[in-house]
Amino acid sequence: MPDRPIPQELDEVDLARGIQNGDSRAFEQMVRTYGGRLLAVTRRILRDEEAARDAVQDAFVSAYRSRKQFNADARVSTWLHRIAVNAALMKLRSQRRRPEEPIDGLLPGFREDGHHDAKFVAWTEPADVTVSRKETSAAVRRAIDRLPESYRTVLLLRDIEGLDTEEAAKMLGITANAVKIRLHRARMALRKLIAPTLERAAS
Numbered sequence: 001m002p003d004r005p006i007p008q009e010l011d012e013v014d015l016a017r018g019i020q021n022g023d024s025r026a027f028e029q030m031v032r033t034y035g036g037r038l039l040a041v042t043r044r045i046l047r048d049e050e051a052a053r054d055a056v057q058d059a060f061v062s063a064y065r066s067r068k069q070f071n072a073d074a075r076v077s078t079w080l081h082r083i084a085v086n087a088a089l090m091k092l093r094s095q096r097r098r099p100e101e102p103i104d105g106l107l108p109g110f111r112e113d114g115h116h117d118a119k120f121v122a123w124t125e126p127a128d129v130t131v132s133r134k135e136t137s138a139a140v141r142r143a144i145d146r147l148p149e150s151y152r153t154v155l156l157l158r159d160i161e162g163l164d165t166e167e168a169a170k171m172l173g174i175t176a177n178a179v180k181i182r183l184h185r186a187r188m189a190l191r192k193l194i195a196p197t198l199e200r201a202a203s
Contacts, residue, residue, distance in 0.1 A: 016072040019063070031060060034077060038084040044156055045088040046095075047145065055091050059084040085161055089171055092153070100148040106189035143193035151186035158183050 010018060010029055018026025038059055042052035062083050063070075070079055144152055157168040158179070169176040 012076065013072075016070070016074070016076050019067055019076065020070050020072045022064075022067060027060075027064065030063070030076065030080070034080050035060075037077070038080060041081060041084045041161065042088040044160060045085070045153065046092060051091055051095070052088070055087040056084060058091070059087040062087060081161070082163075082167075085157065085163070086171055089153070092149070096149075100150060103148050103151050103185055103189055106147065106192060107185065108188060108192045139197040140190070140194055143190055146193060147186055147189055151182050151189065154179055154182040155186040155190065159187075 010026060015026050015029060019030060035056060038056045039052055042055040042059075043049065046052045046055060059080065063080060066083070144155060147155065153172065154168060157163045157171065158165070163171070165176045165179050169179045172179065
C-alpha cells in the first residue's frame with residue numbers, strides 16, 4: 001500500500017482563510033504550528049504544566065468557536081496569542097482560593113531624604129529583554145514568580161506578552177489606571193529582587 005502523501009503546508013494567507021472557513025486541514029496545521037508557542041505562553045501565566053496544557057486546549061476550542069469573527073487579513077499568531085492569554089487568565093481566576101500576599105514587603109524602601117535605602121544598578125531595558133539574557137534569565141524568572149499574583153500577571157501581560165494597557169485591563173477586568181499602578185509597583189519590586197544579579201552581571 002503506497003504511503004499517504006504529506007499535505008503541503010498552507011501559507012499564512014491560506015491558513016487564515018482556511019481557519020475562518022472551518023477547514024479541518026487548516027486547523028490541524030494551526031495546532032501543529034502554534035501549539036508549542038501557546039503552551040509557553042500559558043506556562044508563564046499558570047506555572048503549572050497540566051493547567052497550561054488544559055488552557056491551550058481551551059484556547060483551540062475557543063479559536064474554533066470564534067473562527068467567524070477572525071479577520072482573515074490579521075496574523076493567526078497574534079489572534080491565537082490573545083485567545084491563549086485569555087484562556088490562561090480564566091483558568092487562573094478559577095484556581096484562586098486564598099488571598100494573596102501584599103507586595104509592600106518586596107518594594108524598595110526610602111530614606112528620610114526621599115532616596116532609596118539601597119543603591120540600584122541602572123536598569124533601563126524592558127523585562128522581556130532582561131529575561132532573554134542568559135546571565136540574568138533564570139534569576140529574573142524566579143523573581144517574577146515571587147511577585148504576588150495580581151502584580152505578576154500584569155507584568156507578564158504588559159512586559160512579556162506585549163499587551164497594551166487597555167487590552168490588559170479588559171482581560172483582567174480592571175481599569176487601565178489600576179494596570180498602570182500595578183505595573184509600576186511590580187517593576188519596582190522586580191528591580192529590587194534582581195538588583196544583586198544585575199550587580200554581579202555588571203561587575
